[in-house]
Amino acid sequence: MNPGPEGPAGFRPGHRTRAGELGTWWSAVTADGRPGGALRFSPESVADPAARRRLAGVVTADLGFARGGRSGLLPVADLVAAGDDVWLLTAEPAAPTLADLLSEPPTAHGPGPGGAAAVLVETAQTLLALHAAGLAHGALHPGTVVVAADGSALLAERGLAGALRGRPAAPEHDVAAWASLATELAARWAAPYPEAAGLLERAAATASARGLAQARDVLLAGRDLLPDGFAGRDRLAEAARRRPAEATLPPGPVPGAPLPDEGGIATLLPAAAGGGRAGGDESTVLGSGSGAPAETEAARIWRGGRDGSSGAASRGRRASRGRVRRGRTALASVIIALMVVAGVLVWLFREPADPGTPLAVTGVQVTAPKKPQGCGTTVRITGVLSTNGSAGRIRYQWRRSDRRTPTEQTEEVEAGRTSHEVTLLWTVRGDGDFRGTATLRVLSPLPKGGKLQGRASFTYRCTS
Structure with a gap:
């Protein structure tokens, strides 16, 4: 039996690679046999110790973002050094990317306008959460948007380019990049559907003029303009499944694998970073809570009903649900008011710790x-x-x-x-x-x- 991992953070490299702006992505298998990913940074980009420290700071911030109950980023497992090499290890595959799907010729079974809208809504919500937490992506483009097996859109390489170049990411650059992405998806996946393409183009223009939150809400409010039968995430998941998958590897090293054994690996993350350290079957979960912006009613409708049909039948169901909701509004308001009063009373009559008392x-x-x-x-x-x-x-x-x-x-x-x-x-x-x-x-x-x-x-x- 083998109760421990066999490689850095329990990861073993796979056989598939793809070149990126920052280095080479490898497929990988995690300690428990699930597909993961590994980014090997180009050696010249991480030769400066200051660049490595900046990378560690970015990855630590991502771990804190995820521990706050927020999703939307490709989950990071660790940042490790192996001699002159630096690797970013991810707990989920870093492929396929949106660039991979866009490289395929459009078909009737492709993601279509619904898939484009799903990507844009989810990436906008993730960017808004990052900006609310004082972070930014800095390199948003089709090659840094990963389509997960369930069709969700995950942002990869958040802040890495800025860390390597010593130029922190700025939220306004994210907004411009998102607007460009919306324009590209309108041209590639929505061109046969003028109304849907117009919706995506309006969202792009709104982002540039009024910001991401308004652009996201334009998409959500106009979802009836998307063609019937496009289920958004479902089409994306189908497209992702059609890409070649990395098979689970048998035990033992991969011939020619660039990752050394556990003895040559050292995590670059501080102890307080918790879960992202070598020996990936150990992690500490710190705190909870979310700094993400509140989800609008339109966003809840999108998330809860994106697989439902559109048109008159769907509008009828929404109208009937609206009558039920109005009947509940008064009671909900009373309950919320009582909760607020109770919270104030608890705050007033609590016995706070003396600010001068040391932690024990x-x-x-x-x-x-x-x-x-x-x-x-x-x-x-x-x-x-x-x-x-x-x-x-x-x-x-x-x-x-x-x-x-x-x-x-x-x-x-x-x-x-x-x-x-x-x-x-x-x-x-x-x-x-x-x-x-x-x-x-x-x-x-x-x-x-x-x-x-x-x-x-x-x-x-x-x-x-």
């Missing part, structure tokens, strides 16, 4: 699944750190019973919360029985002469 950790609790885990399982082990409610930094470590070296982590906690959850993900593969024990130990702050730790165990059983 008062307890540690660790839990693991009680039922035996099956073949190829990623086990989630949860730790809860209890504090006195002050703000500060907690240093702690996870120690796995199958490894000698613990993994140290850091979490910044805010005042007013007395319970903080951290997570260890432990992947076990292969045949046999295995009992794993995870120990969570607080390093600081500690009571004088004290020791704070907790542990939990799980059982793995696999016979093939």
